[in-house]
Amino acid sequence: MQFTGKLSTLFLKYNRFMKLVLAPMEGVVDFKMRQLLTDLGGFDLCVTEFVRVVQARLPEKVFYRYCPELNNNGYTRAGTPVRIQLLGQEANPLAENAVRAIDLGSHGVDLNFGCPAKTVNRSRGGAVLLKDPEHMYTIIKAVRDAVDSKHEVSAKIRLGFDDDSKSQEIIDAVVSAGANSVAIHARTKRDGYNPPAYWEKIPPIIKGKNIAVVANGEIWQVEDAMLCQKRSGCSDLMLGRGALSHPDLAKKIKAHVNNEHYEGLEWEHVLYHLIHSAIHHDPAKDEKYFASRTKQWLGYLKRQYPQAITLFDEIRRLKTKEDVSAVLKKYAKAPQLDSNHDS
Numbered sequence: 001m002q003f004t005g006k007l008s009t010l011f012l013k014y015n016r017f018m019k020l021v022l023a024p025m026e027g028v029v030d031f032k033m034r035q036l037l038t039d040l041g042g043f044d045l046c047v048t049e050f051v052r053v054v055q056a057r058l059p060e061k062v063f064y065r066y067c068p069e070l071n072n073n074g075y076t077r078a079g080t081p082v083r084i085q086l087l088g089q090e091a092n093p094l095a096e097n098a099v100r101a102i103d104l105g106s107h108g109v110d111l112n113f114g115c116p117a118k119t120v121n122r123s124r125g126g127a128v129l130l131k132d133p134e135h136m137y138t139i140i141k142a143v144r145d146a147v148d149s150k151h152e153v154s155a156k157i158r159l160g161f162d163d164d165s166k167s168q169e170i171i172d173a174v175v176s177a178g179a180n181s182v183a184i185h186a187r188t189k190r191d192g193y194n195p196p197a198y199w200e201k202i203p204p205i206i207k208g209k210n211i212a213v214v215a216n217g218e219i220w221q222v223e224d225a226m227l228c229q230k231r232s233g234c235s236d237l238m239l240g241r242g243a244l245s246h247p248d249l250a251k252k253i254k255a256h257v258n259n260e261h262y263e264g265l266e267w268e269h270v271l272y273h274l275i276h277s278a279i280h281h282d283p284a285k286d287e288k289y290f291a292s293r294t295k296q297w298l299g300y301l302k303r304q305y306p307q308a309i310t311l312f313d314e315i316r317r318l319k320t321k322e323d324v325s326a327v328l329k330k331y332a333k334a335p336q337l338d339s340n341h342d343s
């Protein structure tokens with residue numbers, strides 16, 4: 001939700017209505033990571049990794065693969081609703097698959113207009129659509145018309161492709177096509193993931209628009225969240241890499257705005273999750289999967305926990321689950337935790 005001017009100041013004071021969304025991150029925020037992060041608390045909604053739509057209606061099993069939470073009425077174990085994200089370039093197949101996602105239990109449907117991957121952009125999907133707001137309109141309108149109005153349709157955008165000169169047109173397309181909400185990653189495709197995120201570019205383009213807006217980009221700490229709210233005028237925020245480097249960031253932000261005491265997650269606790277929640281264990285994948293996903297997460301954790309640097313260096317060359325687990329266990333102090341965290 002977005003407010004401007006005096007109303008914004010007033011609203012930010014009553015921040016307890018703030019919503020935090022866990023960002024979609026392909027190859028990183030999968031079912032198990034969503035489970036772990038939402039178990040820790042603070043999130044109001046998760047968005048899945050993108051499901052690529054080319055032409056046909058996808059088989060149900062594809063939706064279950066990306067969103068196993070569909071087996072739980074579309075909720076994570078902690079009860080956080082999950083929304084399926086679709087990525088494609090053709091309106092009709094996207095609309096058909098959106099309906100299927102909803103029928104299977106997705107909490108609304110999200111459309112990806114931000115993916116910078118060359119392969120995706122070459123086939124006219126993801127961020128390249130930002131060059132053509134009219135086409136974005138056609139896609140969103142088709143999906144909105146196909147999906148029952150009681151379900152939310154959201155769009156995830158960047159400020160533009162090469163530059164932000166079309167950012168107003170992009171927002172106008174999203175709003176006039178009838179999307180209920182838009183998550184704005186406040187950078188262009190060309191900016192990639194390089195800091196800063198231009199939160200201050202959000203208020204002018206959404207001024208007077210009747211749409212819920214979620215600000216996204218470069219929120220690594222509670223202070224960033226507060227600054228992002230102030231600069232973007234948005235109460236609702238989406239957390240991506242910050243939530244991986246700082247697994248209880250959402251909980252910390254909520255505690256901060258609600259004036260509640262919260263100690264924060266110790267490194268030993270994070271380590272416990274690395275080992276015991278089997279976050280990177282997938283029996284369907286080969287041996288190297290566990291090692292590579294553990295290294296990937298440690299790569300994010302390094303930013304918040306210096307201990308992760310040592311651990312990362314130690315497992316850097318290891319390839320098997322057995323070898324990596326042996327090192328993790330050596331470091332673990334096995335704190336007493338709620339058995340709810342085992343899986």
Ligand SMILES: Cc1cc2nc3c(=O)[nH]c(=O)nc-3n(C[C@H](O)[C@H](O)[C@H](O)COP(=O)(O)O)c2cc1C
Nearest residue numbers: 023024025026049050156185217218219239240241
């Ligand atoms: C590895 C990676 C994968 C991503 N995958 C997706 C995706 O599947 N769909 C999407 O809309 N955005 C995707 N994003 C973008 C994030 O959702 C988010 O907009 C971006 O990381 C900026 O937020 P942050 O600074 O909080 O990380 C991805 C980003 C990264 C780094």
